[in-house]
Amino acid sequence: MVILQIVGIAILAGILIIVIKQEKPELAFLLSLITGLIILILVLDQVGVVIDLLNQLAEKAEIDLIYFNTIIKIIGIAYIGEFGAEITRDSGETALASKIEMAAKIIIMILAIPIMLSLIETIIKLIP
Amino acid sequence: MDISLIFKIAGIGILISIFNIILTQAEKEEQAQVLTIAGVIIVLMVVIQLIGDLFNDVRTVFKF
Numbered sequence: 181m182v183i184l185q186i187v188g189i190a191i192l193a194g195i196l197i198i199v200i201k202q203e204k205p206e207l208a209f210l211l212s213l214i215t216g217l218i219i220l221i222l223v224l225d226q227v228g229v230v231i232d233l234l235n236q237l238a239e240k241a242e243i244d245l246i247y248f249n250t251i252i253k254i255i256g257i258a259y260i261g262e263f264g265a266e267i268t269r270d271s272g273e274t275a276l277a278s279k280i281e282m283a284a285k286i287i288i289m290i291l292a293i294p295i296m297l298s299l300i301e302t303i304i305k306l307i308p
Numbered sequence: 309m310d311i312s313l314i315f316k317i318a319g320i321g322i323l324i325s326i327f328n329i330i331l332t333q334a335e336k337e338e339q340a341q342v343l344t345i346a347g348v349i350i351v352l353m354v355v356i357q358l359i360g361d362l363f364n365d366v367r368t369v370f371k372f
Contacts, residue, residue, distance in 0.1 A: 189310060189311065189314065192311070192314065193314050193318075196314065196315075196318040196321075199318070199321075199322065200318065200321040200322065200325065203321075203324075203325030203328065203329075204321050204324060204325050204328075204344065204347070206344075206348055207317070207320070207321035207324065207347065207348065207351060208321070210317065210348070210351045210352065210355055211314065211317050211318060211321065211351075213355055214313065214314065214317055214351075214354065214355055214358060215314060217355070217358045217359060217361075217362050218310040218313065218314070218358070220362055221310075221358075221361065221362055221365060222310070224362075224365045224366065224369055227369055228368075228369040231369060231370070249371060252370050252371055253370055253371065253372060255370060256366055256369070256370025256372060259366065259370070260363075260366055
């Protein structure tokens with residue numbers, strides 16, 4: 181099971197980080213960054229399976245794929261933005277972390293505008 | 309790929325801290341500093357390569 185692998189890696193890395201932290205805090209930070217990257221790469225395959233399934237369902241239901249693709253892009257932006265924010269917060273730069281989160285929200289807002297517009301148009305059409 | 313990578317980086321970290329202790333006792337502080345920088349650079353190269361892999365995977369999965 182993937183979850184056992186992930187938890188094992190995380191606990192192992194946590195112990196090694198504590199060992200290195202007294203002497204070399206910068207290397208300890210890099211080690212925690214590497215562990216985060218490895219876990220993210222491991223989880224990414226599972227996310228890919230879910231997205232392919234959703235794609236098939238969207239094709240069957242004839243939803244036009246433009247909105248579906250933007251939703252997937254938004255998920256990707258949130259995925260990476262959250263990772264970057266947590267890593268910078270881990271390194272002690274909370275100000276930078278909040279900047280990354282703000283940027284991610286703005287980019288997601290920009291991506292979501294077409295969906296909102298089409299939603300509003302359909303609502304206006306419904307009103308007699 | 310993953311567990312061995314963590315062990316490699318942890319090994320580098322421990323080795324560098326040991327060598328630093330030895331160098332500081334031999335009154336060669338500047339070499340200890342250079343050694344620390346070298347270690348950080350080696351680990352950074354591994355990290356950057358891994359970040360590149362992650363971003364490529366994200367690009368393919370999320371269809372950026």
